Amino acid sequence: MRIETTIQGVHAALAPARAARKSIAFIPTMGNLHAGHLRLVQEARNRADVVVVSIFVNPTQFGVGEDFEAYPRTLEADSQLLFEAECDILFAPAVAQMYASLPQYTSVQVNEIANDLCGKNRPGHFTGVATVVTKLFNIVQPRMAFFGEKDFQQLAVIRHLARDLCFPIEVVGVPTVRAADGLALSSRNGYLNELERRQAPALYATLQTISAALLAGQRDYAALEQHATEHLNGLGFVTDYVAIRTPWLALSDNTTTEWVVLAAAKLGKTRLIDNISVRLPLDVNSSASQPVNA
């Protein structure tokens, strides 16, 4: 595995693969890798000739008072994991490499989607994500890019961005990896104390309850969201939102047959997010899998 810290280094490392028309897969991360990330690497490894992973804790997607400084940086352990996962190139730039030209005037905005859900509580977050991913896409120029479904809104932002801006890149969502008790793996789980860690799986359990209700035919989305919010708050969460949406994050209506149920809630000082995909059993001629705004 090559480790590159500069944009030019990445270009040089990829030049032979590009000349040989090999397929390049890309996985942007903020490091502190866990089994969820490694599943992305595995999917990429299965599908492409060359696997590139970036580790970059991007300052522009952290808001004031968020955990940019505290965010865990574990490059040595991450490198070892990526080496074992047969990653070909690790791109680990410093902030000055990614934001070399200052001031930077350019930002990529994914309106509507970015200001919804987590975006309401994290203004500017998804613009920071969209802008840095655009930069990374242009640096790596992959044929496909892999993102975890755990950060479902981020995945939706990237899907919209790639489609709207005509990136010749397939955006692949990879299912969330969970602990045995259901908690979605996340670097931020490390912030939980012992008691919080025991309470945390209730978030996913609540989403599963909504999933069962949808499959049973319930369609009063507002009531389901409200009930789940009260349930979580009763367990000690401070719930930001529970939202029943389409896979492109549009509002659900009576014709929806495929949903994503998303939730964000604080447990102590730690903000947890999770989601579950729900799909009615396929009918003949169903067009349920079409995004509503395609």
Next chain:
Amino acid sequence: MRIETTIQGVHAALAPARAARKSIAFIPTMGNLHAGHLRLVQEARNRADVVVVSIFVNPTQFGVGEDFEAYPRTLEADSQLLFEAECDILFAPAVAQMYASLPQYTSVQVNEIANDLCGKNRPGHFTGVATVVTKLFNIVQPRMAFFGEKDFQQLAVIRHLARDLCFPIEVVGVPTVRAADGLALSSRNGYLNELERRQAPALYATLQTISAALLAGQRDYAALEQHATEHLNGLGFVTDYVAIRTPWLALSDNTTTEWVVLAAAKLGKTRLIDNISVRLPLDVNSSASQPVNA
């Protein structure tokens, strides 16, 4: 010359060149081609293996009340000119091809630069330009892209965009082509009536006067701008701005040794823009050509 109207068609047309690692040059235009555009093609032809020109009158860069509907569309004549200029691929998509997925949530904003000068009178214009150029860059994936210096602010927006977003594309500015009397060639010159056409060269003549004053050592930028504005208004122009800037469109100060003087003014119903680059003769060890915000 191949004419393609779809994104997939462009990809297919360029696949052999890409496989052969040929250099691809790209010139985005809105058509109604004149000698200024053909000079861009000529420069591209001199420097690259494959020349791609796009013709697309982009609705998102026209404001309410601007001339989107009236903008001259002359595809047949344009195709003939491009064929003669040895363009390899003409990409002429319909609006529905470039904005296939609706709603489009994603926009590329180049703040500061985009809201300045022409951006003040044309809100959203440069965001429309930046977004469509990003799309076209991703469709064509050229090694270099050519833009006329005539639209200097547009060129600056694209330079910032390409640098900030890490596009692996060299942005090349090509000098303005002028009529014998000095008027910069522009599709919008066709809107001028006979009298206005005779008055129009005064715009460039005024810029030349400022150039001479700068070279003679005058540095009271505000006074030079004010005087030029009054002069143009006295000749029947309605002047939007005269601005003495650096090549990256930063404000000039006493240390500036390289300027761009930009002007926008209406003559009757036609809005004309022009600019002139001014550079002090090079001293030994001069760093005048460094952009101030590099």
